[in-house]
Amino acid sequence: MINEKNVQLGMVRSCIRELFEYGKRRKAEIGEENVYDFSIGNPSVPAPKEVTDALVEILQTYDPVFLHGYTSAQGDYSVRKTLADYTNARFGTNLDADCFYMTCGAAGSLAVALNALLNSGDEVITFSPYFPEYKVFVEHAGGKLVAVEAEKGTFKIDLNKLESALSQHTKGVIVNSPNNPSGVVYSEEEIKNLCKILKKHSEKTGNPVYLIADEPYRELVYDKETKVPYIMNYYEYSLVCYSYSKSLSLPGERIGYVAVNNQMPNFSEVYAGVLGAGRALGFVCAPNLFQQLIKKVYNVTSDVSVYKKNRDRLYSELVKYGFEVVKPDGAFYMFVKSPEEDAKAFCERAKKYEILIVPGDDFGCKGYVRISYCVDPNMLERSFPAFKRLAESYK
């Protein structure tokens, strides 16, 4: 009688969330220090001091009627201008304030972008493993998510499979680099190849395929030589969905943006679609206090060196115990091959060693597990003997 699809979405808790709740119960039973919880991607590093200082200063010095008042639907002009200037200086683009639309985080960005672009029956391609909410957002916008398997082992884009998946219904492609859950970063060459295929397909059908870059993990890369190519420099029909959730450790505050590439021939139409979608979805404007914050700390990031150390320690230990691991270049996830075919069974066995990890099945990729290493380094160290025993149990 009421909307069955949304009732189902509300009833079925995600497997990740279930595991997280199990972890809380288990910690109460056997003590916090004895459970090794790698289930969720909640930043463990606090927001940098600059964030708290700027928020307090803004609250103590700005006129409250301005500060807490509505901004224009696309966001405060001076905030968007700051972001345009910064993006241009950093990536060599030529964007202006009116290419930016401030949002309630990456989920808001994706929902708005997809509702702007999709008509009923349109297809959106992404590469598995992928963040499971993509399916929810695409389907709410009336579309169908088409998952194209990445290359097993490397988790790079499988260009042949992508070509086979493109159809006359393809409206968009979502790329997520650094990737959740694999931690893979796509190289410039990969992005160039991807764009070449999309351009060829668009020319063939006469309908542009839009490229949506989901970038909450852009700032979370750990090696100097790792570059994350800026999609707008390679492809006209592109939108960047950005969020400060991970880079500034503000996931609960919901602040980010959509940037629409002004090189696309129908830019005005797409930007208007973004505005209209935000209105229809009920967003009104992104929280103003956090918009004003971003104007001050747009180039600050949390101390991600903790994640780098965690990555290096976890990788070297897991390899030592015989696990087959994709070394992540970014984000704070490690994707590990399950020692048995059924990754769910592996995760259940890991629970016996008080290790909480998520099967890749949830990300559309069987036979692997995701380990979120945005955790306390001390817990990480304490977990190694358990990982070792877990590995030995398969010998």
Place this chain on the structure above:
Amino acid sequence: MINEKNVQLGMVRSCIRELFEYGKRRKAEIGEENVYDFSIGNPSVPAPKEVTDALVEILQTYDPVFLHGYTSAQGDYSVRKTLADYTNARFGTNLDADCFYMTCGAAGSLAVALNALLNSGDEVITFSPYFPEYKVFVEHAGGKLVAVEAEKGTFKIDLNKLESALSQHTKGVIVNSPNNPSGVVYSEEEIKNLCKILKKHSEKTGNPVYLIADEPYRELVYDKETKVPYIMNYYEYSLVCYSYSKSLSLPGERIGYVAVNNQMPNFSEVYAGVLGAGRALGFVCAPNLFQQLIKKVYNVTSDVSVYKKNRDRLYSELVKYGFEVVKPDGAFYMFVKSPEEDAKAFCERAKKYEILIVPGDDFGCKGYVRISYCVDPNMLERSFPAFKRLAESYK
């Protein structure tokens, strides 16, 4: 090619917003003090000191990983518990934390509630004059908005017209009291009559009609004898969409909630639908800093005495000049009969006297204009000679 409906929504600026932008240009031309801008409903009273103090204290004392972290999708438990206890004490309900779902303001609340309830083709009734975005939210959720004319002159609910408008497709009714734009507050008797009709219709068709109370203006009533009945005490199938935008002068921060009446037989289904809709629309959770704020200031309101004084001054002056005015019991809008049939022409003439007011046509009610009196009392006083000359021009 892309979503035409959302492109249109993004291109067509609301008439209110157009007028507001005109006002900005005009102020630059002839001086801020010479333009009498009554176009928009942006609170002119600053957020109370308690809000700034609580925000600063929270920022300076809470663990940032907790404070800025994800809450559960429905909101932090302790925040919801506080709201349940407060609502029960205030209205005699028996709600618990799990009846509440924290949202990004009233627009978010309405979008979530409507997407939870509606299937394609469902009808939602509201009473004109009404807030124009209702149509946008209902249509995005796949429904059709059916506007039932309120009684001309009093703007009370026309029960006969309501009965005629009910159909087998009616899924919900939106009531907004105190009303934007008329300022009318529905009495207990009116609410009882409304509920009786909806119950009778639900029994006849076998399908419940859901009653959605849109309550951003609940705290903005100006006379002791004016009571705003709490809808849950009269009707099982009810949801309250609340916002702190006007009561705490925080419209740009986007914080509010949906409360689902736990007396409805299918409560769990509807609450799950709300959760699922929030997920599908991309909300994730309401901004955590503002959730924590509400836990501390849930019973505080801005100094609304300024609005009361404005109402009384404006009402007595307009009546003196011969205007026909509905005296508002709440909100910060006055609905005035146009001295000529075409309210748009009247608004254009008002512009010549530098008075900016909005035609009722935008609210689905011809022949009236809306005056937003959430303005500086000094500007209000300065505007009276202009209103007088405007009235005289019709004699």
